[in-house]
Amino acid sequence: xxxxxxxxxxxxxxxxxxxxxxxxxxxxxxxxxxxxxxxxxxxxxxxxxxxxxxxxxxxxxxxxxxxxxxxxxxxxxxxxxxxxxxxxxxxxxxxxxxxxxxxxxxxxxxxxxxxxxxxxxxxxxxxxxxxxxxxxxxxxxxxxxxxxxxxxxxxxx
Numbered sequence: 659x660x661x662x663x664x665x666x667x668x669x670x671x672x673x674x675x676x677x678x679x680x681x682x683x684x685x686x687x688x689x690x691x692x693x694x695x696x697x698x699x700x701x702x703x704x705x706x707x708x709x710x711x712x713x714x715x716x717x718x719x720x721x722x723x724x725x726x727x728x729x730x731x732x733x734x735x736x737x738x739x740x741x742x743x744x745x746x747x748x749x750x751x752x753x754x755x756x757x758x759x760x761x762x763x764x765x766x767x768x769x770x771x772x773x774x775x776x777x778x779x780x781x782x783x784x785x786x787x788x789x790x791x792x793x794x795x796x797x798x799x800x801x802x803x804x805x806x807x808x809x810x811x812x813x814x815x
Contacts, residue, residue, distance in 0.1 A: 676751035680807035683744040684756075687763070687800045690737050695793060697730040707781045727778075734771055741767050741796070744803065755806045763799030766792045 705727050741764040748756040770792035777785035 673751075674809055676747070676753070677807050677809055679747050680744070680751060680753065680756055681804060683740065683747055684800045684804040684807060687737065687740045687744060688797065688804065690733060690740060691793060691797050691800065694730065694733050694737060695797075697726055697733060698789070698793070700726045701730050702786065707778055731774075734767075734774060737767050737796075738764075738771065744800075748803075753807065756803050759799045759802045759806065763796045763803070766796035766799060770796065 741760065745757065745760040745764055748760045770789045773785045773789040773792060776782070777789060
């Protein structure tokens with residue numbers, strides 16, 4: 659019985675594998691951001707948050723009004739992890755343009771998280787708008803990352 663020698667993995671195969679991973683990570687972040695936007699709209703419309711300066715409800719009580727805010731927060735934290743994961747993959751693939759947009763996307767998500775906590779604390783329109791703009795910037799970054807991570811065969815045109 660003979661064994662065949664190990665076939666070495668060529669550089670293009672490794673590159674295509676890494677590009678495929680970047681595409682999957684970008685698409686995953688996009689889907690998560692879209693779900694996050696929907697949850698955020700639901701929270702904004704249907705969850706009563708404490709008003710600024712009120713001695714009434716505490717922010718922790720807003721979580722007991724239903725699962726929407728809790729899901730929104732958990733998905734936001736998962737988005738931070740997904741953004742870090744995409745950035746690590748882009749660095750491992752040494753894909754400079756994706757590294758750049760993944761970095762901007764991560765910063766945008768972190769800004770959205772900060773503004774989200776601000777919104778829960780004082781319910782200002784400015785915090786809500788900043789959260790929406792930061793989330794939109796992140797969406798744009800991951801669309802661009804998805805475009806940049808296309809395979810070399812798909813770049814002819």
